[in-house]
Amino acid sequence: MTNISAARQALSHLDIEKSQANIRASSRDFFWYSPVLKPRLDHVVADFVVRPRTQDEVIEVLKVCYAHNVPVTTRGAGTGNYGQAMPLAGGCVMHLIHMNAVKEVKLGRVTCEPGVLLKDLDAHCIAHSGQEIRMFSSTWATATIGGFIAGGSGGVGSCTWGSLRDLGNIVRLRVVTMEQEPRVLEFTGEELARVSHAYGTNGIITEIEIPLAPAYDWVEMFVTSEDFGQAMAFADDVANSDGILIKLASVYEAPIAHDYFQRFKPYVTQKDNLIGLMVAPHSMDGFKTLLKRNLGLTLIYRSDENDWERGPGRVFEYGWNHTTLRALKVDPSVTYLQVRYGFPEHRALVEKMRTEFAPEVLQHLEAIRMDGKLGFAGLSLVKFTSEKRLDEIVRLHEEAGAIIFNPHRYTLEEGGRQSVDDRQLRFKQEADPKGLLNPGKMIAWDDPDFGYDSMYVYPKIQAAE
Numbered sequence: 001m002t003n004i005s006a007a008r009q010a011l012s013h014l015d016i017e018k019s020q021a022n023i024r025a026s027s028r029d030f031f032w033y034s035p036v037l038k039p040r041l042d043h044v045v046a047d048f049v050v051r052p053r054t055q056d057e058v059i060e061v062l063k064v065c066y067a068h069n070v071p072v073t074t075r076g077a078g079t080g081n082y083g084q085a086m087p088l089a090g091g092c093v094m095h096l097i098h099m100n101a102v103k104e105v106k107l108g109r110v111t112c113e114p115g116v117l118l119k120d121l122d123a124h125c126i127a128h129s130g131q132e133i134r135m136f137s138s139t140w141a142t143a144t145i146g147g148f149i150a151g152g153s154g155g156v157g158s159c160t161w162g163s164l165r166d167l168g169n170i171v172r173l174r175v176v177t178m179e180q181e182p183r184v185l186e187f188t189g190e191e192l193a194r195v196s197h198a199y200g201t202n203g204i205i206t207e208i209e210i211p212l213a214p215a216y217d218w219v220e221m222f223v224t225s226e227d228f229g230q231a232m233a234f235a236d237d238v239a240n241s242d243g244i245l246i247k248l249a250s251v252y253e254a255p256i257a258h259d260y261f262q263r264f265k266p267y268v269t270q271k272d273n274l275i276g277l278m279v280a281p282h283s284m285d286g287f288k289t290l291l292k293r294n295l296g297l298t299l300i301y302r303s304d305e306n307d308w309e310r311g312p313g314r315v316f317e318y319g320w321n322h323t324t325l326r327a328l329k330v331d332p333s334v335t336y337l338q339v340r341y342g343f344p345e346h347r348a349l350v351e352k353m354r355t356e357f358a359p360e361v362l363q364h365l366e367a368i369r370m371d372g373k374l375g376f377a378g379l380s381l382v383k384f385t386s387e388k389r390l391d392e393i394v395r396l397h398e399e400a401g402a403i404i405f406n407p408h409r410y411t412l413e414e415g416g417r418q419s420v421d422d423r424q425l426r427f428k429q430e431a432d433p434k435g436l437l438n439p440g441k442m443i444a445w446d447d448p449d450f451g452y453d454s455m456y457v458y459p460k461i462q463a464a465e
């Protein structure tokens with residue numbers, strides 16, 4: 001029997017949230033990006049929120065909640081997009097905001113706690129020895145490294161370094177299990193896949209070791225072209241130029257920049273496709289040479305020579321899922337899809353989807369290395385009309401050969417490749433025998449025979465009020 005009040009009472013000496021409004025706020029993430037998830041998850045709220053300060057306190061929370069059968073959903077900063085950090089069955093939200101120490105920086109690596117913000121981690125490594133993290137979500141300013149590893153996939157830097165799941169992009173994770181006597185385990189190599197991008201369903205990450213790269217004062221730029229094909233090809237070419245070091249190459253089909261990027265109005269027209277770039281200072285000569293070879297491209301902004309009356313801010317805060325955020329602010333009927341366009345068909349496939357769906361679907365592409373080959377992650381903007389039409393657009397992409405990671409689902413499987421990750425499931429059986437960690441997010445745990453022919457509905461989701 002679940003005994004919420006006994007668990008809360010037993011943890012009352014820790015930092016426990018008292019305000020109901022804050023408990024509600026700490027139970028939400030960016031699920032509302034999805035018109036499919038919004039009505040289904042809007043009512044979800046934890047019974048209590050606790051903020052441990054140390055790994056020992058994490059262990060205490062897990063032990064107490066295990067004893068009283070209370071579900072535990074871990075929270076970094078709650079910037080995930082698919083209800084990942086939302087307590088579907090209520091219970092405890094364990095917010096790791098206090099566990100934000102950077103423990104050690106060495107040449108090529110850093111060890112830290114999970115609750116440190118990506119921007120603070122970067123700042124620490126730069127100040128320590130001129131090093132920076134290889135990749136980060138565009139929520140760099142607000143998201144935690146633990147949430148990025150447990151809930152994210154890649155982002156700024158993925159054009160050079162690939163995704164978080166690529167071998168070498170995480171060195172070591174320390175993980176606490178949810179058992180009568182929680183164990184503390186160290187994972188490296190193959191074991192990392194058990195808990196990375198597992199939404200905290202099978203263990204809590206309490207220490208992280210990731211690789212670093214030399215830090216640069218990146219030159220951030222915007223380039224326009226009236227020809228979408230040219231804009232896409234240029235981003236692809238820059239990212240494939242072996243001698244030019246970049247951290248970002250994003251492409252935005254017209255009229256995204258004009259209609260949704262408010263500070264761009266004086267500098268672009270409705271016909272302008274936009275490319276956002278981060279280039280290392282020593283690569284600028286090579287970059288400018290490549291730019292000159294492409295007639296029709298116009299450099300409209302350089303962060304180191306800014307002449308805009310109101311500067312655009314960080315270039316990466318237009319990219320990845322920030323594009324959707326900016327579009328939503330202007331037009332609440334916009335939503336998005338997550339698409340993979342793999343090499344060597346990536347450009348042809350994008351053009352095919354564009355021909356089929358524009359302007360209902362507008363292309364937003366991020367250059368990303370996949371198994372060493374440059375392709376595109378698409379975070380396409382979709383004009384939402386109905387769930388039926390959205391499902392149809394997903395199906396038509398898949399039939400054309402574009403892989404969809406559906407952002408309108410809250411389970412690991414449906415947001416991934418619609419298949420069970422055996423490594424994550426087996427580790428959950430071992431590390432969370434009562435199934436109390438972030439319940440409702442792993443279909444394989446709840447319903448191994450689920451057929452994926454309709455959206456999974458977690459049976460114990462709190463009833464809407």
Ligand code: FAD
Pocket residue numbers: 029030073074075076077078079080081084085096114136137138139142143144145146147148149150151152153154155156198199200201203204205206320321322325438
């Ligand atoms: P949360 O949302 O708090 O948590 C994410 C998941 O991890 C949850 O399931 C949570 O339970 C689990 N979790 C958190 N900490 C731990 C822990 N210590 N141990 C175990 N489980 C844990 N994602 C990308 O990958 N790339 C992007 O570029 C990107 N851009 C985004 C832009 C916007 C505007 C928004 C709203 C989202 C974006 N995202 C992106 C999604 C999200 O921001 C990232 O995944 C982010 O890094 C999550 O960090 P967080 O601290 O907010 O995690």
